[in-house]
Amino acid sequence: MARTPDGPVRSGVPAPELGAEGWRKPWSGTNGGSCVEAKRLPDGSVAFRQSTDPDGPALVYSREEMVAFLAGAKAGQADFLIA
Numbered sequence: 001m002a003r004t005p006d007g008p009v010r011s012g013v014p015a016p017e018l019g020a021e022g023w024r025k026p027w028s029g030t031n032g033g034s035c036v037e038a039k040r041l042p043d044g045s046v047a048f049r050q051s052t053d054p055d056g057p058a059l060v061y062s063r064e065e066m067v068a069f070l071a072g073a074k075a076g077q078a079d080f081l082i083a
Contacts, residue, residue, distance in 0.1 A: 009041060015049040015058040025051065 023037040044063035
């Protein structure tokens, strides 16, 4: 499990504790630059932060959770979110 100086990485950790390098915008929309940024952590988990609040909290998902989410999204299981 990835760690911060204070212990294991958990959702809600301040994004700066995960380091400044490696954050990427995995997709770009037409919303004027207000995007979600993602960072792969050393243990394979993935952190997300809001680009307009880089010092705010990060949501952290395990690799297994990301695999399940992406497979479900590709299969249309998340389509209700934009219906």
